[in-house]
Amino acid sequence: MVEFEFKEKYNVDDLLKIMSILRGEGGCPWDAVQTHSSIKIDLLEEAYEAYDAITQNSSEMLREELGDLLLQVVFHSRIEEELGSFDFSDVADEICKKLIVRHPHVFSDTKVKDADEVLKNWDSIKKQTKEQKSFSETLLAVPEVFPSLMRAAKLGKRAFRAGVDDSEQVLLTALKDLMSDIDKSDTKALSAVLFYTANLLRIKGVDPEEALKDFNDSFIQNFIKAENNDALKGKNLYTLSMDKPSD
Numbered sequence: 001m002v003e004f005e006f007k008e009k010y011n012v013d014d015l016l017k018i019m020s021i022l023r024g025e026g027g028c029p030w031d032a033v034q035t036h037s038s039i040k041i042d043l044l045e046e047a048y049e050a051y052d053a054i055t056q057n058s059s060e061m062l063r064e065e066l067g068d069l070l071l072q073v074v075f076h077s078r079i080e081e082e083l084g085s086f087d088f089s090d091v092a093d094e095i096c097k098k099l100i101v102r103h104p105h106v107f108s109d110t111k112v113k114d115a116d117e118v119l120k121n122w123d124s125i126k127k128q129t130k131e132q133k134s135f136s137e138t139l140l141a142v143p144e145v146f147p148s149l150m151r152a153a154k155l156g157k158r159a160f161r162a163g164v165d166d167s168e169q170v171l172l173t174a175l176k177d178l179m180s181d182i183d184k185s186d187t188k189a190l191s192a193v194l195f196y197t198a199n200l201l202r203i204k205g206v207d208p209e210e211a212l213k214d215f216n217d218s219f220i221q222n223f224i225k226a227e228n229n230d231a232l233k234g235k236n237l238y239t240l241s242m243d244k245p246s247d
Helices: 012-023 029-033 036-055 059-082 089-102 117-129 133-142 148-161 168-180 189-205 208-227 239-243
Strands: none
Touching: 012 029, 012 059, 029 059, 059 089, 059 168, 059 189, 089 117, 133 148, 148 189, 168 189, 189 208
């Protein structure tokens, strides 16, 4: 048994010590052999579970899931510490510095009139600090691993900030033109429908991933209702989608 001080209540320093023990001699054989690659999916899963806790409006769930997410940050930081690259304190230091630099209206004498101007300044500062010389570089910086609808909306948002016209009328016209003569084998055109739809939702202030999730849930409820009423026969995908689920 390793030497450890048991407490009534632990803090971040204790979490760092526990991770050191788990990865150290006499610790946990599983934890000790993990790498960034071997646990990267865990980071994604924990982020989704924290997201789900927020969606369910459960403080108890959120407290637990944020802890699991924090563990992933500590885990990856510990691996880098062992490699001699950086440690958890460096991670905290970097995010603190980033927040200070990107909030000059709070930590300096920059004046802003509203939240929109805050975001505009944020993007400008981010571009400078990342040494991005063109708007194309900001688009290329959007991670390829994002869910595709989320990435489409992010790309559209950054294109808009570069001056590209993405008004509702432009997107609706594009969708109308595509749907009027679209070939069912034209996967590029069908994909464009998804891209324009994602950005139409974005400019209306709706997250496309969240919107599709809600619609999927609604479809499942409609399907269950129709099946329970023995009414699936004769239904089509459109009517099942548009039916309002009973309360």
